[in-house]
Amino acid sequence: MLTSIISTGLAMGAIYALIGITYNTMYSTSRVMSFTAGQLGMLGGVFGALFILRFGINSVVGFGLTMMVCAFIGVVTELVAVRPVLKSIEQHLYVLSTLALALMISQVVAIEWSTEPQAFPRFFGTAAALIDEKFWFPVAACAATVIGLEVLYKHTLTGRAFKAVAEDNLAAQALGLPERNLRIASYALAAMIGGLAGFSGGSLLLAFVANGGLLNFYGFVPVALGGLGNNRGAIVGGFGLGLFQQAASFLVGGIFASVAVFSLFIIVLLIAPQGLFGAPQSRRV
Amino acid sequence: MLTSVAEPLLDIADVHSGYGKIVVLHGVTMHIKPGEVVALLGPNGAGKSTLLRTISGLIACSAGSMRFSGESLGGLGPRGTVQRGLAHIIEGHRIFTQQTVYDNLLLAGYDVPRSERKARVEEALTYFPEIAAKRNDAGSTLSGGQQQMLAVAQGLVQKPKLLMLDEPSAGLSPVLVDRVLAVVDQLRVAGTAVLLVEQLIEKALSVSDRVYALAQGRVVLEQPANLPDLPRLLERAYLDQN
Amino acid sequence: MSADGAQAGLEPLSALKVGGANASVVPFLAIFALAAAVPFIGNDYWVLIATRAAVYWVLVSGLTLVIGYAGQLAIGYVALLTLGAYVTSVLAAGNVLPPIPVFAALALAGLVGAVAGVIVGLPALRLRTFYFAMTTLGFATIVTQIALAWQSVTGGGIGLSGPEMPAPFNTTRGFFFFCLAAAAMCTWMSSNIAGSRYGRSLVAIRDADVAAEAVGISKPGLLTKVFIFCGALAGIAGGLFASLQTYITPDAFTFDLSLLFFISILIGGRGSILGPLIGTIVLTLLPEIAAPLAAWSAFLYAAMLLAVVLLIPGGIAALLDFKSRAPLETGRTIAPRLDMLSALAPAVGNQETLSVRDVVLTFGAVRAIDGASLDVASGQIHGLIGPNGSGKTTILNVISGFYAPNSGDVQLGGVPLEAGDPVTRTRHGIARTFQTPRIVGEACVLDNVMLGGTINGRAGFFATLLSLPGSFRDERMFRSQALAALACVGLDGLADVRADRLQHSELRFVEIARALMSRPKLLLLDEPAAGLSVHEIVHLGQLVKAIAANGAAVLLVEHHADLIFGICAHVTVLNLGRVLAEGTPDQIRVNKEVVSAYLGG
Structure with missing residues (x-):
């Protein structure tokens, strides 16, 4: 039982962490939390199944196509739902515009794809239950993402420019950094990370339209736990949430596991609004 | 240094701008010649920072014309102005505290060809040995004065024709102020024009060729910096503008 | 626009006022x-x-x-x-x-x-x-x-x-x-x-x-x-x-139902009851009369939401607000009526002096206020000047409770003020204005001013919900006081206009009117003259003088030297968070250090 809790918990945790990173990557360049984050997780699964199972495309090519479609949707998010409302960010119109876009995505999938869970392809053949790809693939994807981002942020000028825009948008603009292009790029990047979450978790979550709403919420919990924009916090929070959810599910049953998660979420918001790992924002004078 | 024959490097006329409904600049006209150091003075709220931000494209110019090296600056945006040789060091030494000194400088050279970028950074660092020694430290570990030097060095990486400095002395001890302003002198020698917004009048005048004073979004005075009676003229200009 | 607030308040329909408009x-x-x-x-x-x-x-x-x-x-x-x-x-x-x-x-x-x-x-x-x-x-x-x-x-x-x-x-x-x-x-x-x-x-x-x-x-x-x-x-x-x-x-x-509720309100218009009511009816009927679209109804709702947010954030209510599109009279002037001020005099009390003692406030390593002290007596206008970043507005924020100082005392009439708790200040008789006017743009000017008297209402939430008599009395009182306050600052002609249609300078006077609603013993003004014309600054100076003469203490943060020197009884000069000099305007004017610091900045 314990091994099942741990393997499922870690796999779910990796998916939540990846969605959390999706939120953070969009947030860092725009200060916008976008409701499309969870939908991208859902789309990773749906497009994976569409390209590979339904169209019979080679897995690697199918994966590449899935990433490209997700990146495109990320760019659309920025152009349609984020850029027009950035000027009046204090009015929080982005909550509505990104929600509207997320719902449109979800509705199109529900109508054109299916409202029922659909099978997702398997890539690595069958193995023993506990080292099944549905458990290790999300964790591997999460690790690869973390390493990739580390390389990007630490070792490329573009990555440094991302960090600069995230820290001080005005100063970055004054320095001549291409702030708008970087923002679009960050949305494309975030969308691919979200798509990867859904693709790698496809065997676990299936290609299911309802995953969008679930991932929107469960992917935001690690962000709230870890602090906005804090990827390390999102990873710790994501795995913590996955394990907590599975353990609660085992201890008190499925009904109350979700209540436990929701209660944890509210309690954390109330006692540590900056997240458990996020430093309180310092003020610039 | 005042060569009257030179075409103006920066030539702006009747510039209006502001934030939303609030108009801050009500028609500013000024020019800067190549290699000239110009001090921009004026009381708080006069619109000095707004003028700099308008010139560098951080905020939109709602009316008037702005030309730089014979080319219109209208609608260029900050990246375009940097690419054309106009560097703007905004107030408050806002460097990127989470990145190293070296990375901060590399970022300043974002549009500089890759082959040239490192050489530019090294060159900028020669102006400030005290931060060259901390090149691998995070920006957050620098003192306020060192952060200001780093901000100025970021401008130097861009090898601008015109460097706009917004209150480089704010929050710095007198020794450090002299240190930063000494660089302005070096730049003048190297032929770079400087537009300097400063609170410390005397220090500003000591490195400048010419002075503009703003009050309530308008130019109220334009004089050579070595005019003996300048402080009194400035006071009169602020108080009698009505 | 009549200044007779009592009559306006007696209108039988006032209970159904929507968003301030009748x-x-x-x-x-x-x-x-x-x-x-x-x-x-x-x-x-x-x-x-x-x-x-x-x-x-x-x-x-x-x-x-x-x-x-x-x-x-x-x-x-x-x-x-x-x-x-x-x-x-x-x-x-x-x-x-x-x-x-x-x-x-x-x-x-x-x-x-x-x-x-x-x-x-x-x-x-x-x-x-x-x-x-x-x-x-x-x-x-x-x-x-x-x-x-x-x-x-x-x-x-x-x-x-x-x-x-x-x-x-x-x-x-x-x-x-x-x-x-x-x-x-x-x-x-x-x-x-x-x-x-x-x-x-x-x-x-x-x-x-x-x-x-x-x-x-x-x-x-x-x-x-x-x-x-x-x-x-x-x-x-x-x-x-x-x-x-x-x-x-x-x-x-x-979730489609949630969306229906949500979009009814946004399409109907925020700050309206009628708009969302119509929105609810329309969205309930829509799938019935457009059956072929039923499958796509949620998609259409979402698309409508996006369109409303991007194109008409105010919703149908804003679209139908023809009144706010009629052009306003141009060349308006602000003509304060200082004789009306006596109606808004501070509650009679002891002479209450604001005393700020050795306040220190740091942000990280920056000492924004570094041991500053000052006193403002009632009936007196006290000027606070200094270069950018010298801590003027920060002191105002400490006094009005938006920042809690690291150390030091702030008292009004010997009563210590709760550190970092802005909501308590009105009860102490403190009101303020802001460097950038903080106004509800979508509400009319009168509603904005009425806001200033909020804590003086007697009717509770439940009494208001059921429209018990107390809530009528409250509204009558707010209305007549707000009209009086607007008359004082010279904007009574604009009472019914949406506030976001006013000029920037007029908003500064609206803020002062809002502050006067609480009959403050201490009025904090943060750069009230910024963006005003020369003519308006003269009116502002007269108004502030009259407010002080009426018994209030006034602390004025300002850059306009002529205004400061023209109306203040006492001036404090700040630099780098410390008091550089203090005294009468005449003393400050000749202080060499000040002249250099202030005129330089």
């Missing part, structure tokens, strides 16, 4: 009369549709206060409807406890809804609205999961029967008229709140939260009351919905 009650009467006629002109199917619209409106009428007025984006409110439906059904069916009468079950559903509304709303009390949106979404997710999984109580996916209403409400028509009456009642209650100081405060929280705190509005306290009201209505609506459906399963409560 909206006529006629459209509401027309809608409800038309609805009441449905059973006589249509078949039972249309009666069911009308009943559904009425039930939705019971929920939306409360939710519009949360979303439209307070600007809190509750996107998952279907969860409270679900909760109310299951509570009513389970209690009335008696499959867990002995069955109880339907009306008692409905009341308990309201209670459960109120409690859930507060719990879900907790993050909204302190955090940005995105967290609240996410919390309501999360709540909607888990409520559905529980309804599916907790089979012994909810019947799981199979569901359970809705409650059966007692006679005479057990027929289609009877139930319809019951729901219609409930909807009318809810409209009346929500309108009462919307048109009162509570409604104005909610809008202030949405559009000018800092100003709201400065006039003494406690966001957590106010939002909690509204969440209770809105949650209770949602719970009751859930019970009625279950009865209407006769049989409920988790499938009946899809």
Whole structure:
């Protein structure tokens, strides 16, 4: 039982962490939390199944196509739902515009794809239950993402420019950094990370339209736990949430596991609004 | 240094701008010649920072014309102005505290060809040995004065024709102020024009060729910096503008 | 515009004021009369549709206060409807406890809804609205999961029967008229709140939260009351919905319903009751009259939401607000009437001196205020000048409670002021204006000024909800005082104009009028002359002098040397967070250090 809790918990945790990173990557360049984050997780699964199972495309090519479609949707998010409302960010119109876009995505999938869970392809053949790809693939994807981002942020000028825009948008603009292009790029990047979450978790979550709403919420919990924009916090929070959810599910049953998660979420918001790992924002004078 | 024959490097006329409904600049006209150091003075709220931000494209110019090296600056945006040789060091030494000194400088050279970028950074660092020694430290570990030097060095990486400095002395001890302003002198020698917004009048005048004073979004005075009676003229200009 | 506030306040329709404008009650009467006629002109199917619209409106009428007025984006409110439906059904069916009468079950559903509304709303009390949106979404997710999984109580996916209403409400028509009456009642209650100081405060929280705190509005306290009201209505609506459906399963409560509630309000227009009412009716009818589109209805709702947000953020209500498009008179002048000020004199008290002692405030390594002290006596204008970043506004923020100092004392008349608690300041008799005017742009000028008197209202939330006589008295008092305050600053001609149509300089005077509403003993002015014309600065100077002569202490942060030296009795010069010099204007003028620091900056 314990091994099942741990393997499922870690796999779910990796998916939540990846969605959390999706939120953070969009947030860092725009200060916008976008409701499309969870939908991208859902789309990773749906497009994976569409390209590979339904169209019979080679897995690697199918994966590449899935990433490209997700990146495109990320760019659309920025152009349609984020850029027009950035000027009046204090009015929080982005909550509505990104929600509207997320719902449109979800509705199109529900109508054109299916409202029922659909099978997702398997890539690595069958193995023993506990080292099944549905458990290790999300964790591997999460690790690869973390390493990739580390390389990007630490070792490329573009990555440094991302960090600069995230820290001080005005100063970055004054320095001549291409702030708008970087923002679009960050949305494309975030969308691919979200798509990867859904693709790698496809065997676990299936290609299911309802995953969008679930991932929107469960992917935001690690962000709230870890602090906005804090990827390390999102990873710790994501795995913590996955394990907590599975353990609660085992201890008190499925009904109350979700209540436990929701209660944890509210309690954390109330006692540590900056997240458990996020430093309180310092003020610039 | 005042060569009257030179075409103006920066030539702006009747510039209006502001934030939303609030108009801050009500028609500013000024020019800067190549290699000239110009001090921009004026009381708080006069619109000095707004003028700099308008010139560098951080905020939109709602009316008037702005030309730089014979080319219109209208609608260029900050990246375009940097690419054309106009560097703007905004107030408050806002460097990127989470990145190293070296990375901060590399970022300043974002549009500089890759082959040239490192050489530019090294060159900028020669102006400030005290931060060259901390090149691998995070920006957050620098003192306020060192952060200001780093901000100025970021401008130097861009090898601008015109460097706009917004209150480089704010929050710095007198020794450090002299240190930063000494660089302005070096730049003048190297032929770079400087537009300097400063609170410390005397220090500003000591490195400048010419002075503009703003009050309530308008130019109220334009004089050579070595005019003996300048402080009194400035006071009169602020108080009698009505 | 007559200054006779008492007469205006006696208008019989004032209870149905919407968003501050005297909206006529006629459209509401027309809608409800038309609805009441449905059973006589249509078949039972249309009666069911009308009943559904009425039930939705019971929920939306409360939710519009949360979303439209307070600007809190509750996107998952279907969860409270679900909760109310299951509570009513389970209690009335008696499959867990002995069955109880339907009306008692409905009341308990309201209670459960109120409690859930507060719990879900907790993050909204302190955090940005995105967290609240996410919390309501999360709540909607888990409520559905529980309804599916907790089979012994909810019947799981199979569901359970809705409650059966007692006679005479057990027929289609009877139930319809019951729901219609409930909807009318809810409209009346929500309108009462919307048109009162509570409604104005909610809008202030949405559009000018800092100003709201400065006039003494406690966001957590106010939002909690509204969440209770809105949650209770949602719970009751859930019970009625279950009865209407006769049989409920988790499938009946899809997120599409949340979207319908939400979009009705946004399309109708925030800060309006009528707009969302029309929105609810239209969106309920839409799938019925456009059946082929039914599958795509949720997509269309979402597309409409995006279009509204991007194109008409004000909704239909703003689109139909023709009054705000008529051009305003140009070349307006501000002509304060100083003789009117005596009506707004500070409450008689002892001579109360503001005393700031050795205040230190650091932000990280920066010492923004580094041991500054100053005193302002009542009846005196005290100028505070200094270069940028010298800590002037920061001191104002410490006095008005927006920052808590690391050390040092701030007292008014010997009473220490609570550190870092801006909401308490109005009670101490302190009012302020802001460097950038903090105004509710979508409300009229009069409403903005009335906001300044909020804490002087006597009628509580409940009394206002039911429009008890006290709430009328409050509104009359606010109105007449606000008109007087506007006359003092010379803007009474613009009382009915939307504030965002005013010029920047006029907004500065609106802020002063708002500050005068609380009859302050101490008035803090943060750069009131910035952006004013020379002529307006002269009027401002006369006004501030008259306010001080009226008995208030005035602390004036300003850059305009002529204004400072012209009207201040005493001037303090700050530099790098410390007092550089203090004295009379004549002493300061000749202080060499000051001349250099001040004129240089």
